[in-house]
Amino acid sequence: MKKIYLIAVMLLFTLKGFSQGSPDYGAGMKFNLNEDGSKYLRVISWAQIWGQYNSDRPLDGNGNEQADLDFSVRRARVLMYAQINKDFLIVTHFGLNSLNVDTMSPTGKGDGSQLFMHDAYVQYSLGKDNAVGGGLHYWNGISRLNNQSTLNLMTLDNQRQAWATLGLSDQFARHIGAFAKxxxxKFQYRVAINGASTNNLQASTTPVNNGPATYTGARLLGSKEAGRTYAGYFEYGFLDSESNFLPYKVGTYLGTKKVFNIGAGFFSHPNGSVLADAAGNLRGENVTIFGLDAFYDVPVGTKGAALTAYALYQNTDYGKDYRLGTTYETGxxxxxxxxxxLPGKSKTRFQPYVSYDERQIDALNDNASQLGIGANAFFSGHNSKLTLEYQTLKYAxxxxxxxxTLQAMIYL
Incomplete structure (x- = not known):
């Protein structure tokens, strides 16, 4: 009987080493289940806490002015993965998002304060570099940002419209289905066939006669006609190869790798949206999204400086004149x-950044633009950092x- 023991391995990174850029974290927490470590359980935990200032917040539900300063738990997560040998893998990921004073509940049993499952899938290897699997998973299509890890974002948060199906056909950007990756x-791929959620952000919505499309196909037309989605993302790496052991894409390597990738991806949901004619008769309309992107991340010079650049074009068709709030729209x-x-030899590193996006909105025949200016202070790579960002959104x-927003983040 082989002894079960806990090993906490602490290794200093090199340029070709740990991809998160921490000089302290190394291999993290790993429960080895045999002597050579081929059977193991790996545990990762992280939290992101926000303090956010906005002097123009809308009135609350009772018509009262809201405070300029708000606090929230943006994310609190635990991720575990384990294998009994290299041919089998199980991934379990749970946590909560955006807990604030409006979503808290007296005894922690309200919807907003509940832990829920983010990923729960099994995987079977097909040789050394390929695998298939199934369950609640994050092997998405469209773009790098639609597969983004929240552990190593460069900006304060992900570009929201890039999580283009979140809450519409899935559960928080995760579908239930089967995937291959x-x-x-130098070429990497991920493809998936999934079921479409019937209980989505428009679960109580019906289309208006001669009105815009609603994302209600799976519920109103049934699973046979509108119950499947298809996704894929394909990329070619010209420099160092990136890991695709897990589905989560790195936001910035902080100079620990040399990466230049170009990618293309898609999401397709036949009859995912619904239109009603003048008589109220329903018909399905296909949802189609595709993206083209490029990611460049390299060390610069000899004093620890590094450059990260990313660009994305995304075309989104949710159906005729579709729009949901200021988040989703056909366009x-x-x-x-x-x-x-910034260059330097200190353990604390600083990374100023800027982000910008421009959206074209079919339903309004107008645009939305968003600018973000911020900086990261890395005290131990991504494992301990502060992020300060100013963001301005102009919607039509x-x-x-x-x-x-000021964010404090730690992950172990």
Missing amino acids: GTFG SMVHAHLGYV TNKSVNTI
Whole structure:
């Protein structure tokens, strides 16, 4: 009987080493289940806490003015993955998001304060570099940002419209279905066929006669006609190869790798949206999203400086004149962000950055634009950092919304 023991391995990184850029974290917490470590359980935990200032917050539900300063738990997560050998893997990921004074509940049993499952999937290897699996998973299509890890974001948060199906056909950017992923030399791929959620952000919505499309196909037309979604993302790496052991894409390597990738992806949901004619008769309309992107992340010079650049074009068709709040709309988007790790030999590193995106909105025949200016202070790579960001959003003819956010993040 082989002894079960806990090993906490602490290794200093090199340029080709740990991809998160921490000089302290190393291999993290790993429960080895045999002597050579081929059977193991790995545990990762992280939290992101926000303090956010906005002097133009709307009135609350009772018509009262809201405080300028608000606090929230943006994310609190635990991720575990384990294997009994290299041919089998199980991934479990749970936590909560955006807990604040309006979503808390007296005894922690309200919807907003509940832990829920983010990922729960199994995977089977097909040789060294390819695998298939199934369950609640994050092997998404469209773009790098639609597969973004929240552990190593360069900007304060992900570009929201890039999580283009979140709450519409899935559970918080995760579908239930089957996937295949792998590598052929410099080429990586991920493809999936999934079920479409019937209980989405428009669970109580019906289309208006001769009105815009609603994302209600799976519920109103049934699973046979509108119950499947299809996704894929494909990329070619010209420099160092990135890991695709887990689905989560790195936001910035802080100079620990040299990466230049170009990618293309898609999401398709036949009859995912619904239109009603003048008589109220329903018909399905296909949802189609595709993206083209490029990611560049390299060390610069010899004093620890590093450059991160990313650009995305996304074309989104949710159906005729579709719009949901200021988050989802049929139209197109261009997004880019750029960050620079300042040179220096200190353990604390600083990374100023800027992001910008422009969205074209079919239903309004108008645009939305968003600018973010911020900086990261890395005390131990991504494992301990502060992020300060100013963001301004101009949505069509609406008044600009300006927000300042300070985030404290630790992950172990």
